[in-house]
Amino acid sequence: MELKDSEQISAVRMDDFTSTLTITKLDANSNGNYSCRVSNTAGFDVKHDTLRINVSPQWVQEPKDLSTMGGQTVALDCLTRGYPKPNVVWKKKNEDGGEVTVNDNSAGK
Secondary structure (H helix, E strand, O other): OOOOOOOEEEEEEEOOOEEEEEEEOOOHHHHEEEEEEEOOOOOEEEEEEEEOOHHHHHEEEEEOOOOOOOOOOOOOEEEEEEOOOEEEEEEEEEOOOOOOEEEOOOOOH
16 A cells, blocks of 8 residues: 555655654554655665554443343343553443453554
């Protein structure tokens, strides 16, 4: 895939030896490997950089209230995204005020 100038990404030549790649409105889609290739009649060189943007957790699908009959099985869905991958913790309050906690680190994107 060729990286092309757009509103969010632009390359500016500062002088004969300096070029700057500017990325605005960073989001998770900006994550990736970026390369700078230089060349002249004597040869070429390439350097690679990795860009990682931290993105706060966001809901893709929130858990919803459910009602069912006793003896049935239910699934409460909680789908998130973010970078790094969000940790998901389920909690249930008991009638006596206690709490049960279940950790699930597989639900983030």
